[in-house]
Amino acid sequence: MNKPPSNRKKATSATSRDSTPSDDQDLEDISQQVDPGSVTITVTAVEVPELTQEEQSDRLHLERKVERAFFEAGKALMELRDRRLYRSTYKTFEEYCRSRFGYTRMAATYKIAAATVMENLSTIGLQNAEIITDGLQSPKMSTIGLQNVEMSTSGLQILPTNERQVRPLVALEPEVQRTAWQQAVQVAGGKVPTGRIVKDVVQRIMERTQVPNTYQIGEVCQILAKDNPELRGKGGCWAIVSAVNDFSCSVRMWDSEYTVGLQHLKSYEYLPAECQQMQLISDRINRVYSSGLEESVQKFLESLGRLNRTYLTALEDKLLKVLELEIRD
Numbered sequence: 001m002n003k004p005p006s007n008r009k010k011a012t013s014a015t016s017r018d019s020t021p022s023d024d025q026d027l028e029d030i031s032q033q034v035d036p037g038s039v040t041i042t043v044t045a046v047e048v049p050e051l052t053q054e055e056q057s058d059r060l061h062l063e064r065k066v067e068r069a070f071f072e073a074g075k076a077l078m079e080l081r082d083r084r085l086y087r088s089t090y091k092t093f094e095e096y097c098r099s100r101f102g103y104t105r106m107a108a109t110y111k112i113a114a115a116t117v118m119e120n121l122s123t124i125g126l127q128n129a130e131i132i133t134d135g136l137q138s139p140k141m142s143t144i145g146l147q148n149v150e151m152s153t154s155g156l157q158i159l160p161t162n163e164r165q166v167r168p169l170v171a172l173e174p175e176v177q178r179t180a181w182q183q184a185v186q187v188a189g190g191k192v193p194t195g196r197i198v199k200d201v202v203q204r205i206m207e208r209t210q211v212p213n214t215y216q217i218g219e220v221c222q223i224l225a226k227d228n229p230e231l232r233g234k235g236g237c238w239a240i241v242s243a244v245n246d247f248s249c250s251v252r253m254w255d256s257e258y259t260v261g262l263q264h265l266k267s268y269e270y271l272p273a274e275c276q277q278m279q280l281i282s283d284r285i286n287r288v289y290s291s292g293l294e295e296s297v298q299k300f301l302e303s304l305g306r307l308n309r310t311y312l313t314a315l316e317d318k319l320l321k322v323l324e325l326e327i328r329d
Contacts, residue, residue: 070163074115077108094309105309109269113170114163120174121159121166121181158185164195168202170269171214180205213262215241215249220278220310221265223253231264237305238268240275240282254285254305274310281312284320291327 051059077097080086086096094105103111160166160181169177184193184201193201206214215221218241225235239251239258248261270278281304289301301323304316312320 066161068118070111070161071115071118074111074113074118074163077103078112078115081108081112091314092309092311094311106268109271110163110167112271113269114160114166117166117169117177118160120177158190158192161192162195165193165198167195168199172202172205176205213244213246213249215244215262215265215267217241217244218272218275218279220268220270220275221249221251222268222308223251223260224264224266226264231258231260234258238278238307239265240279252282252286254282254289254301268308270310277310284324288320288323288327293323293327297323 080096081093084093086093086100090096090099093108097103097105097108101108166181169180172180180198180201183205184198185191187193187197187201221239221241223231223234223237223239225231225233234253237253239253239260241249242252242257243250245259248259249265250257250259251265285301285304289298300319304312304320
């Protein structure tokens with residue numbers, strides 16, 4: 001009787017194949033056995049040497065130079081302008097700034113104004129620091145007083161690092177600038193505040209003191225005609241403030257006077273002497289324009305009303321003088 005064929009070899013063979021895991025099974029088994037969260041990674045610590053006293057001194061010196069860079073630039077520009085040290089090679093300060101530094105007249109004016117505010121903050125800060133130091137020597141100072149001193153000292157030690165941070169402060173009186181700056185430092189958590197923070201603080205101060213209109217008579221402004229059909233054709237023109245109202249200004253342009261809302265005005269931030277010079281130009285243009293000369297002449301005068309500088313070129317001045325002689329005759 002023949003025995004049935006044995007399946008032992010097949011079974012053994014199958015068992016042998018099953019006992020040898022494939023590559024995929026190896027990875028799967030390892031991933032199941034090893035918890036990635038329990039893997040220990042050894043990191044070699046690198047010792048960072050502390051700054052020496054000399055290095056700390058150098059760092060503080062260099063940081064102060066960076067912080068005062070815009071201040072030094074503004075002070076230098078102010079002296080260059082006031083002493084007219086550009087006159088040997090350039091006719092105007094604007095031409096000099098654009099050619100030598102790549103600054104527009106507006107940019108140079110902002111830097112000069114920012115330097116003035118910075119100087120005010122630094123001077124008042126030093127004066128108050130001396131007062132605070134003297135006050136700390138008094139044993140009768142209260143705990144609240146000490147807290148106020150610490151806040152004031154912190155605010156005085158932190159100074160602006162660029163003109164955008166101090167530009168909003170220009171609209172305030174010198175004694176209010178320090179208060180506004182300290183508040184901005186507090187809002188920024190004891191750090192140098194951004195220009196946006198300073199602007200918001202200044203806006204709140206102005207609203208709280210109920211001084212919504214900061215323009216002054218004689219100030220030169222740019223007309224923003226957007227969303228105001230009454231100012232159509234006047235957008236981008238310059239105008240001189242002739243009266244200051246609660247929420248508007250009366251301004252004089254080359255052809256007439258207008259009442260303009262504050263949202264449609266933007267100050268050029270010109271210096272007082274520059275505003276006076278623009279007033280003289282405005283009077284000359286207005287006299288010729290109101291004489292009723294032909295349309296081509298009026299177009300020329302309108303072009304002068306769109307200047308973004310505080311002076312006439314030699315040719316513009318010569319043409320205006322010819323027209324002035326014409327109306328006299």
